[in-house]
Amino acid sequence: MAAATPLVIQSRDNALLKDLRRLSQDSTAYRKQGRVWLEGDHLCSAALVRGIEPQIAVFAESFWPFAPTELKQAAAKNVLIADALWRDLSGLESPAQMGCVMALPDVAALDADAPTVVLDRLQDAGNVGSVLRSASAFGFTQIAALKGTAALWSAKVLRAGMGAHFALRLVEGLSEQDIAALRVPLLVTSSHRGEFLHRAKLPWPCAWVMGHEGQGVSQALEERAFAHIRIAQPGGEESLNVAAAAAICLHASGAGHSV
Amino acid sequence: MAAATPLVIQSRDNALLKDLRRLSQDSTAYRKQGRVWLEGDHLCSAALVRGIEPQIAVFAESFWPFAPTELKQAAAKNVLIADALWRDLSGLESPAQMGCVMALPDVAALDADAPTVVLDRLQDAGNVGSVLRSASAFGFTQIAALKGTAALWSAKVLRAGMGAHFALRLVEGLSEQDIAALRVPLLVTSSHRGEFLHRAKLPWPCAWVMGHEGQGVSQALEERAFAHIRIAQPGGEESLNVAAAAAICLHASGAGHSV
Secondary structure (H helix, E strand, O other), rough: OOOOOEEEOOOOOOOHHHHHHHHHHOOOHHHHHHHEEEEEEHHHHHHHHHHOOOOOOEEHHHHHHOHHHHHHHOOOEEEEOOOOHHHHOOOOOOOOOOEEEOOOOOOOOOOOOOOOOEEEEEOOOOHHHHHHHHHHHOOOOEEEEEEOOOOOOOOOOHHHHHHHHHHHHEEEEEEOHHHHHHOOOOOEEEOOEEEHHOOOOOOOEEEEEEEEEOOOOOOHHHHHHHHHOOOOOOOOOOOOOOHHHHHHHHHHHHHHHHH | OOOOOOOEOOOOHHHHHHHHHHHHHOOOOOHOOOEEEEOOOOHHHHHOOOOOOOOOOEEEHHHHOOOOOHHHHHOOOOEEEEHHHHHHHHHOOOOOEEEEEEEEEOOOOOOOOOEEEEEEHHHHHHHHHHHHHHHHOOOOEEEEEEOOOOOOOOOOHHHHHHOOHOOOOOEEEEEOOHHHHHHOOOOEEEOOOOEEHHHHOOOOOOEEEEEEOEEEEOHHHHHOOOOOEOOOOOOOOOOOHHHHHHHHHHHHEEEEEEO
């Protein structure tokens, strides 16, 4: 049975539309609002697959006849937005015609025993999203983000994460001291010391620490490391992109123990 | 001895400034001009280290007293640009105060025996730059980019490449048929067939094929593969970011044979 057409937001000043714009454009607005904007079919579908029930499904008005049934039915509420207003809402170059709002998961504390990736002030949203994808792919279940890391539920990180968010326990705003709560051994990459990754016996579960793009891992976390691990770079010691280094390390840990 | 202060470009309509703006903003302008714009200290330094002699070093006028001596002396010519005009030139959010122009390397043909990364229509400049960094780090010396791949010498790919460009033989605009010229065995990642990477004996030298972000590797290249290789993903079959997958594969090939 076709759902009745929901009301259409026609005013730029509508309160919900203003909130959605903030969620889309301001990378930390989700913390104030306690809810997250998922733009596009891929993210919405990935959330549904993981059993998330959106608070609101949002569609461009002209897209309503094509709106996916699953999303319309899973959401507590459907809202349409006049096409002319939709463009302002989207952070994408080629705007999707749909999105949904989910409650920000309430995750306060670290799981001390989970296979974890610690993000030590990673700045670039694309890098953070890519690390989340790799973490999820290789069996890590928790992200521990220190203060100064790109906001995990921002639109840019969500886009780069491609749905990995929904498979992970995400804890952010942590201090270096908070990381001491982890009981899994901490592994830190190093350019000059430790065993080479491709020869190392790696513990599982473990926590890999990935550091700031320019400065690397902080001294305090370096000192907490269970082991330092080197990535062999026969082509020269130019540093790797941090998301590339993360992929290599997480694969080495995750693939080895479970296939 | 202090160099004499070079002439300052004061006009927005200056022909050189117009050319530089195009190089900075239009991702394929380097092909028309036969020269490349390197913005910022890091890229310029990386080029100098590799023995590249810039045609022109370019500085914001007020930066001239701080301009690095090596760059001033290595360049055939120094040019200053009035600070007010510099902002237009830069593609960066926090503009660097310096850049240089180098001749586009004249690389027409593939080296059939070089360890190679084949880019099969990779779209995202950040991904392409990250793959170049990983390629260089792990001892690959050649990039073979098929038509449809992001322009390798564009400002965005250069920025993400962090200097890897200067260590690699970069051949672009290739067709699938051109790839047949490679004598090194072609390796293609697959989600469903072939040996798992962490157990595979990999040939060296070799050529890894990295495919389009959405569509993957083309049928034609799939069929030329010497071997298909799977990346174990114990966390689920969500696909990895292509630059992350590349890092894992190139590390597995490069680190194993040489350390």
